[in-house]
Amino acid sequence: MTAALAxxxxxxxxxxxxxxxxxxxxxxxxxxxxxxxxxxxxVVFSSLYLAPGDPxxxxxRGRSPSPQEIAAIREQYGFNDPFPERYWHWLQGxxxxxxxxxxxxxxxxxxxxxxxxxxSMLLVGTAALMIAVVGVGAGIVGALRRGTxxxxxxxxxxxxxxxxxxxxAAIMLRSVLGVRLGWFPTIGNGxxxxxxxxxxxxxxxxxxxxxxxxxxRVTRSAMxxxxxxxxxxxxxxxxxxxxxxxxxxxxxxxxxxxxTVSGLLVSGMLVSTAIVETAxxxxxxxxxxxxxxxxxxxQVVQAIVLLVVAAFVVVNTLVDLVYxxxxxxxxxxxxxxx
Amino acid sequence: xxxxxxxxxxxxxxxxxxxxxxxTLTAAVAAAAALALTTLSACSGTAHxxxxxxxxxxRLTAKTPAAAxxxxxxxxxxxxxxxxxDYAYSFDYPPNQILANVCESLLRWNxxxxxxxxxxxxxxxxxxTSWVYQIRSGVRFHDGTTLTADDVVASLRRNLDPEVAxxxxxxxxxxxxxxxxxxxxxxxxxxSPDSTFNKYLAASPGTVESAATLKKDGKDYGNPAKGVNCTxxxxxxxxxxxxxxxxxxxxxxxxxxxxxxxxxxxFVFLSxxxxxxxxxxxxxVDGGWMVPPHAYAQLKASQAGTLYFGRNTTxxxxxxxxxxxxxxxARVRQALLMAIDRKGIVxxxxxxxxxxxxxxxxxxTWSGTPDSTVKGLLKALPSYPYDPVKAKALAARAxxxxxxxxxxxxxxxxxxxIITQAVAQAAKAxxxxxxxxxxxxxxxxxxxxxxxxxxxxxxxxxxxxxxITDPLDMYGSLQTGAFSNYGNWxxxxxxxxxxxxxxxxxxAAVAAAxxxxxxxxxxxxxxxxLYTEPVSVFLGKRITGVQPSIAYLYYPWAAEIGARG
Numbered sequence: 061m062t063a064a065l066a067x068x069x070x071x072x073x074x075x076x077x078x079x080x081x082x083x084x085x086x087x088x089x090x091x092x093x094x095x096x097x098x099x100x101x102x103v104v105f106s107s108l109y110l111a112p113g114d115p116x117x118x119x120x121r122g123r124s125p126s127p128q129e130i131a132a133i134r135e136q137y138g139f140n141d142p143f144p145e146r147y148w149h150w151l152q153g154x155x156x157x158x159x160x161x162x163x164x165x166x167x168x169x170x171x172x173x174x175x176x177x178x179x180s181m182l183l184v185g186t187a188a189l190m191i192a193v194v195g196v197g198a199g200i201v202g203a204l205r206r207g208t209x210x211x212x213x214x215x216x217x218x219x220x221x222x223x224x225x226x227x228x229a230a231i232m233l234r235s236v237l238g239v240r241l242g243w244f245p246t247i248g249n250g251x252x253x254x255x256x257x258x259x260x261x262x263x264x265x266x267x268x269x270x271x272x273x274x275x276x277r278v279t280r281s282a283m284x285x286x287x288x289x290x291x292x293x294x295x296x297x298x299x300x301x302x303x304x305x306x307x308x309x310x311x312x313x314x315x316x317x318x319x320t321v322s323g324l325l326v327s328g329m330l331v332s333t334a335i336v337e338t339a340x341x342x343x344x345x346x347x348x349x350x351x352x353x354x355x356x357x358x359q360v361v362q363a364i365v366l367l368v369v370a371a372f373v374v375v376n377t378l379v380d381l382v383y384x385x386x387x388x389x390x391x392x393x394x395x396x397x398x
Numbered sequence: 399x400x401x402x403x404x405x406x407x408x409x410x411x412x413x414x415x416x417x418x419x420x421x422t423l424t425a426a427v428a429a430a431a432a433l434a435l436t437t438l439s440a441c442s443g444t445a446h447x448x449x450x451x452x453x454x455x456x457r458l459t460a461k462t463p464a465a466a467x468x469x470x471x472x473x474x475x476x477x478x479x480x481x482x483x484d485y486a487y488s489f490d491y492p493p494n495q496i497l498a499n500v501c502e503s504l505l506r507w508n509x510x511x512x513x514x515x516x517x518x519x520x521x522x523x524x525x526x527t528s529w530v531y532q533i534r535s536g537v538r539f540h541d542g543t544t545l546t547a548d549d550v551v552a553s554l555r556r557n558l559d560p561e562v563a564x565x566x567x568x569x570x571x572x573x574x575x576x577x578x579x580x581x582x583x584x585x586x587x588x589x590s591p592d593s594t595f596n597k598y599l600a601a602s603p604g605t606v607e608s609a610a611t612l613k614k615d616g617k618d619y620g621n622p623a624k625g626v627n628c629t630x631x632x633x634x635x636x637x638x639x640x641x642x643x644x645x646x647x648x649x650x651x652x653x654x655x656x657x658x659x660x661x662x663x664x665f666v667f668l669s670x671x672x673x674x675x676x677x678x679x680x681x682x683v684d685g686g687w688m689v690p691p692h693a694y695a696q697l698k699a700s701q702a703g704t705l706y707f708g709r710n711t712t713x714x715x716x717x718x719x720x721x722x723x724x725x726x727x728a729r730v731r732q733a734l735l736m737a738i739d740r741k742g743i744v745x746x747x748x749x750x751x752x753x754x755x756x757x758x759x760x761x762x763t764w765s766g767t768p769d770s771t772v773k774g775l776l777k778a779l780p781s782y783p784y785d786p787v788k789a790k791a792l793a794a795r796a797x798x799x800x801x802x803x804x805x806x807x808x809x810x811x812x813x814x815x816i817i818t819q820a821v822a823q824a825a826k827a828x829x830x831x832x833x834x835x836x837x838x839x840x841x842x843x844x845x846x847x848x849x850x851x852x853x854x855x856x857x858x859x860x861x862x863x864x865x866i867t868d869p870l871d872m873y874g875s876l877q878t879g880a881f882s883n884y885g886n887w888x889x890x891x892x893x894x895x896x897x898x899x900x901x902x903x904x905x906a907a908v909a910a911a912x913x914x915x916x917x918x919x920x921x922x923x924x925x926x927x928l929y930t931e932p933v934s935v936f937l938g939k940r941i942t943g944v945q946p947s948i949a950y951l952y953y954p955w956a957a958e959i960g961a962r963g
Contacts, residue, residue, distance in 0.1 A: 132560035165639075166482045166621040175622065175639030231672070239676045247668055247677045249641055341668040341677070343479070343640020354841060 085381070093373045100369045101154075101362065105147050108358050137163060150362070160359035164352065169363045172348070179249045180333055180344035186260050187268035188326045195272040196318060199279025203287065204306065214276065221273030226332070230266035230339035237262060247341035263340045267333060271325045278321045282314035289313075315386045323379035327372040456751045458932055458946075459706045460510070465943035465960025471662035472941050472959060475674045475686035479640060479667040484620025485605035486556055486564035494602060494951040495687060496665055499645060499658075501628035503604030504531055504550070505596075507952045509945035511709060511765050511867045513600045517545065517629065526591040526903055527574075531599075533582040537652045539608045540633035547578040552609035554586070568881075569598035591901040593908050594874070597866040601952045631658040631957040642666045645956070659943065659960030671811060678702055684938040685959075687950055692812045694749040694934070703939050707932035708946025711763045712863040713755050713872075714748075716821055716926040718885045719845075720856045724798035724830055731923040733796075735782040737789035737824035744929050747816035751934070755927035756781065757920055758862075759869040762948075766867055767909045775913040779920045786827045793828035802831045806858040808842040817859055817928065845884075852884060860925075863948060870899055870908075873915045876924055887924035 116133055134140045138149070153160055159169035202214035238246035250259035286292060287310055295305045333346030345364055352360035480493035485501055488494050506516035518531040537545040554576045557564040564570075572592040579585040588595060598604065611619070611627040618624045622643075625634035629652070632645035643665045647658040666683060668674045671690035677683040679702045689697060689705060697705045716738075718725050725731055740754040757779060764772045793799070803825050807818035818834055825832035835855060844851040845858055852858075864871035875882035877896050878889075892915050899911035919925075935946045943958040944950075 133563050136561060161617075164481050166484065166487075166617065166619075167623065167639075171623065172639065179640070234673070234676060239680055242680065245682060246680055247673060247682055248666060338670045339673060341666065341670070341673050343667065347669075348640070354838070354844065 089377045089380075093370070093377065096373055097366055097369055101151070101366055102147065104362055104365045105150065105358075106143070108356070108361060109143055109146075150359075154366075159363045162352075162357050162360045164355050164357040164360065169359045172360060173345070173363055173367070176343055176345050176348050179337075179342055180330065180346065182256060182260050183263055183267065183333055183336070183342065183344060184326065184329050186257075186264035187271070187329060188322075190264055190268045191272050191275050191322060191325065195268075195275030195322075196279050198272075199276040199318075200283060200311070202276065202280040203283030206284065206287075214280065218273045218276050218280075221269050222277075224269055226266045226270060227335045227339060229269045230263070230336050233262045233266055234339060249342050259340075259342070263336045263342060266339070267329065267336045271329070274325065275318065275322055279314065279318050282317045283310055286310040286314045312386060316383060319379055319382065319386065323375045327368075327375035330368050330371055456707050456932065458708055460708070460947075461943075461945045462704075462706055462937060463942045463962070465659050465941070465958065466963030467961045468659045468661070469941060469959070469961040470660070471664060472660055472684040472938075473664045473666060473682070474956070475668045475677060475683045476665050477667075477671075477674070477688065478669055480643075482620045483626055483634070483637075483643075485553075485602045485607065485626075486562050486566060487620065488602050489565040491688065491951065492667075495955075496643060496645070497602070497605070497626070498630075498950060498952050499632045499663070499954045499956045500630045500634055501605045501607065501626060502630050502954075503600055503602070503952065504606065505600035505604055507600040507866075507949045509708070509947035509949045509953055509955070511711075511762055511947065511949060513597070513867075516600065516604070517550070517606050518599075521596065523596070526901075527588040529586045529588075529596050530579065531584045531586070533584060534652070535582060537629050538650045539611075539627050539629055540648055540650075541608065541611070541627050542650070543608060543610065545606065545629060546609075547580070547582050547584050549609045550584045550606050551576055551578050552612055553606045554584075554604070556612070557603055566598075566603040569595060569603045591903065593900055593902055594866065594868055594870050597868055601865045631656050631954050632663060635662065640667070656954055656957045658954075658957040660941075660956065663956050663959075678936050678938065681938060681940075684941050685936050685944075687933065687935050689934040689936050690811065691747070691749040691751065691934075694751060697936055701939075703937050706935050706937065706944075706946045707751060708935065708948070709762050710863065710931060710933045710948045711760050711867070712861050712933075712948065713758055713760055713930050714752075714817070714859065714861050714928040715755070715758060716817075716857050716928060717860055718856070718887070718924055718926065719852050719858060721885045721887060721924075723856050724796075724801040724803060725856055727796040727798065728922050729796045730793050730798050730828070730830075731926065732780075732782065733789040733793035733828045734821075734824055734830075735923060735926045736784065736792070737786045737827045738821055738926070738928070739784050739824070740928055741784065743817055743820050747813045747820070748929060748931055752929040752931035755930050757916055758925055758927050759864065759872045759916075760930040763864050763867055763869050763872070764909075767905070771906070771909055771913075775909075775916065778913075778917060786824070789824075790828050793830070799829040800831055802833055803856040804833050804835050804854060806842065806845060806855045807834050807836045808838065809836055814842075814859055821857060821859075846882075857926075859928075861931075865951070869912050869916060870896070873912065873919060874900070876919060883924070885924055887922070889918055889922060892918040892922070 116130060116139065138146060141149070150160060157170075159173070161168050162172050165172050198214050198217065202211045205211045233244075234246050237243050244262050245259050246262075248259060250256040289309075292305060292309050295309060296302065331346060331349065333344050334350045335346075336342075337344045337347045345367070349361065349364045351357075352364065476492045476495070478490075478492045480490070480496065481487070483493050483497055483500070485497060488497050503516050504518040504521075505513045507513055515534075517534050517537060519534045520532045522530045524530060531550070533545065533547050533550055539545060539549075554570075556562045557566050557570045558573060558576070572588045572590050572595065574587045574589045576584065576586050586595070606629065607619075608627045615624045620626055622637035622639045625637060627634070631648055631651045631653070633648040635644035635646040637643040645663045645665075647661050651657055666677075668677060668683070671693070674683070674686060675690060675693040675696065678686070678697065679700055681702060685703065694705065697703070718731060720726075725734070744750060744752045744754060756776060761772065761776075764775075805818055805822055805825070808814050822832040822834055841851060842858075845855070846860070862872065873892075874880065874896055876887060877883065877893050878887075895911050895915035895918065899908050899915065902908045902911055920927075933946055933948050933950070935944060935950075937944065937959075940962060941959050942962040943960050944955050945953075945958065947953070949955075
């Protein structure tokens with residue numbers, strides 16, 4: 061898919077110029093995204109609809125309502141409408157920017173989401189930054205110092221990091237750096253930028269530790285692959301400085317797989333935040349999703365799933381778009397294929 | 399019928415549980431005073447031998463040292479965020495312990511489990527089917543408007559409105575009408591006599607909100623954006639969804655004795671038990687109700703604050719959900735209870751801070767009934783001391799050897815895991831084939847509201863409290879067809895006793911009929927009672943003054959908290 065889309069982009073560029081190509085490509089991607097979202101929404105909507113359990117039983121919360129009361133509740137929430145009608149109503153609402161109303165939180169879904177999104181974005185953003193800086197950095201260092209003690213240390217870190225689930229990391233970080241040493245707060249989101257950053261450090265490490273290890277491993281092997289290539293050896297034998305070879309040939313070529321993997325990991329992170337959020341008493345979209353699924357709060361689940369799918373599609377679209385820029389071979393290959 | 403409330407679920411450590419509390423009431427006005435005198439056996443300073451060991455004991459504290467002065471603010475932990483603070487949807491620990499400080503009911507449920515006047519200065523019971531309330535004058539809502547009988551009528555009526563779908567519709571099931579019958583008088587007419595109705599007005603069902611606010615906020619009433627507008631010692635300040643909810647002292651509060659000592663209370667939502675305990679120790683949180691039992695020892699030894707225990711109406715029970723399987727035979731249920739090492743459970747699962755239960759209600763729930771009566775009732779009950787050999791023989795007579803029983807458990811709190819293991823062991827000991835079905839905490843909560851979630855499960859654990867000081871609150875939920883009668887247990891004698899207790903007017907007759915229902919329940923064991931436990935509360939070293947008691951669900955406990963000297 062990446063290659064095919066890239067082909068189209070390049071193809072467009074030749075005929076209509078760079079700007080036109082970009083426009084066509086972006087348009088195409090937006091369309092793909094819309095279709096993806098639509099299909100996803102339908103799948104999610106129908107799976108919730110088919111899931112066992114009755115939302116009414118959550119709404120009545122333990123009392124035994126009369127049949128009239130149950131009928132009134134069903135009517136009020138539209139549970140009696142046939143499935144296609146419910147889906148259509150919901151879709152119409154979403155198109156007009158109305159995500160519906162959460163019956164669990166007695167609020168509109170966008171209010172519920174907006175109250176949780178900033179914390180999750182900060183958490184995922186910080187974790188992504190750590191993955192990019194630490195994960196990629198360690199991978200590069202390992203590859204350049206292959207076989208040395210530094211490399212062994214990096215490999216050890218990778219092995220340990222990949223084996224530590226985020227909840228274990230959360231417990232360890234919290235009890236050592238939070239409770240014992242008192243360096244970091246153990247609960248809450250914080251207020252104000254600095255305080256928020258202070259609060260988000262430990263959760264972000266806990267969240268990203270496994271992903272960092274993966275990215276380090278991918279980076280290291282991609283770099284090693286490139287370092288072994290003929291043109292790199294030739295360049296080095298011609299006396300070009302190692303740093304410029306690494307920067308211009310090795311790193312640039314290795315970046316493709318690194319970016320692809322990182323993009324997938326980061327966009328997937330939005331849903332893996334629940335455990336970390338719970339451990340640090342933060343409130344974000346991850347824990348909200350778990351709660352909403354369990355309480356059959358259709359509207360909220362629907363909105364979060366769409367959000368995650370959108371994030372996924374957006375991040376991967378960005379990756380696809382920058383791919384030809386960082387790896388000219390893709391563009392070149394696509395161009396000559398025509 | 400009845401459903402009483404549902405209740406709950408597990409305890410503290412997680413979201414769960416909803417339980418109602420109740421009080422015993424006597425029929426008329428003067429009764430409240432009489433009640434105050436009949437206290438319960440478990441008072442302040444009573445030492446309870448720690449089950450299983452003779453050495454240690456836990457003590458109940460009626461009141462922690464009085465506050466030395468005001469405090470600007472303190473932070474309190476909740477194990478879950480409320481989904482709303484509309485009193486009609488407040489049926490669980492988190493919303494109720496907040497609202498207890500913000501909204502007031504017609505009557506007040508005190509920490510010693512008595513009731514006294516609240517927003518009603520007095521009430522009368524002129525006929526078996528009517529209750530007349532005199533509304534207090536000079537009370538202001540947080541927005542400055544004055545409380546009127548119309549506010550009371552509008553607030554109570556919401557519990558009858560199917561559109562609202564109040565969680566508290568059950569206590570109102572016998573209500574015919576609620577009307578203003580004088581400038582400051584409200585009359586409730588019942589379809590049939592109901593000895594518990596008035597008692598519920600000391601809990602959430604009796605909450606009074608401004609009629610104008612209810613009308614203005616509509617469906618948004620009680621949500622994070624709108625909050626509530628009541629008459630309590632604290633007013634709603636702000637609610638940062640997912641994070642915290644802040645209450646502010648209300649300077650116009652009517653009751654001088656309960657003016658808030660703290661300028662502000664900040665509730666933070668921490669669902670992970672270890673996270674809460676850590677926050678107590680770092681001082682990030684000043685206190686919280688329902689301390690995880692696994693942390694009792696740690697917190698007792700901590701310099702960060704003090705752990706207290708108070709009076710409770712909670713009983714941990716194993717609910718028999720499937721009467722079509724091997725547990726359908728009462729002998730098997732009796733055998734199972736006899737084979738459960740309940741003393742061992744108290745020791746391992748409740749940190750020793752609990753007592754083996756002799757019935758499905760805590761003795762505190764009978765307060766208001768003369769001690770001698772209660773003792774007589776308890777004495778008549780069958781007891782099930784630990785005796786696996788006898789239990790096995792009993793089960794063998796029922797011919798269920800080798801049959802499978804599924805016990806639900808949830809991994810997220812250690813108590814549930816420990817108890818489930820013990821119950822499985824007991825099932826094995828009497829020749830059954832136990833299978834533990836571990837489900838997520840949220841799904842576990844769903845067992846209490848969703849029949850589909852309970853399918854295929856024979857037994858599950860609950861920590862069930864009553865919302866009033868009256869055993870009828872518990873036993874009523876086991877009547878045929880009651881919502882919380884999860885196993886669909888049905889016993890005509892039991893149903894008749896409950897009906898008799900509900901319509902009886904004389905407290906002695908109510909107690910006798912309730913006692914009869916209790917006798918049947920303990921012989922038939924639709925639920926297996928495990929242990930009773932006290933309420934736990936942790937106070938950090940900055941604050942003091944609270945009265946530890948299950949009444950914290952409806953009594954303005956935070957108003958009494960101030961600075962430690």
